[in-house]
Amino acid sequence: MTERFNRTLGSMLSMYVASDHSNWDQVLPFVTYAYNTVVQATTGFSPYFLLYGREPSNAVDTILPYKPYESESTTLSEAARHAEECRQLARSFSTEDNYIVEPIIPSTDLRYRGRDTVHVSRLKPYYDPLVVSSP
Structure with missing residues (x-):
């Protein structure tokens, strides 16, 4: 919900803020008043x-x-x-x-891949890290 409000507030501010973004703090009270006084579609x-x-x-x-x-x-x-x-x-x-939201992809349409193929012959050989002991 917060992300949705931030996106709405950002788009409203972008319509009135100067191109150098110098007056956003002066416009903010008017934009928030406009948002708070408009009837929301979700609540009525x-x-x-x-x-x-x-x-x-x-x-x-x-x-x-x-x-x-x-x-x-x-x-x-x-x-x-x-x-x-x-x-x-x-x-x-x-x-x-x-509760009205339905899944975008029905569960029957999901296709799962098998395991990834690993070509062992193409792997570089593994060497333990070199340990230097001091005398």
């Missing part, structure tokens, strides 16, 4: 939503008139319960995906 939720139980507010939300979400009127315990339900649902999606 964004990583931010699974962690906090709500969608993040952004700059557009501060400019437009305030319109409260239905979830904002809930109590803290209800919000925590809702977030845990979403996490359980996301876990069920990921575990189901793990």
Whole structure:
């Protein structure tokens, strides 16, 4: 899972980093925010939503008139319960995906070779290492 995230993060950074790689540290917060707020295909939720139980507010939300979400009127315990339900649902999606994978090569298609052929006559003769004894 970590390798997959690193590959995704690397490809996202490569789109915005300068050719001399001098500004990757300035771009990194924006790229991680973009990754964390996009709905993932495997879970159906964004990583931010699974962690906090709500969608993040952004700059557009501060400019437009305030319109409260239905979830904002809930109590803290209800919000925590809702977030845990979403996490359980996301876990069920990921575990189901793990069992759908089928082997690429069916076991009947495997061909095993016999033992390797060794031509003894072509081998160089073996000599013990030279031992030098001091008088």
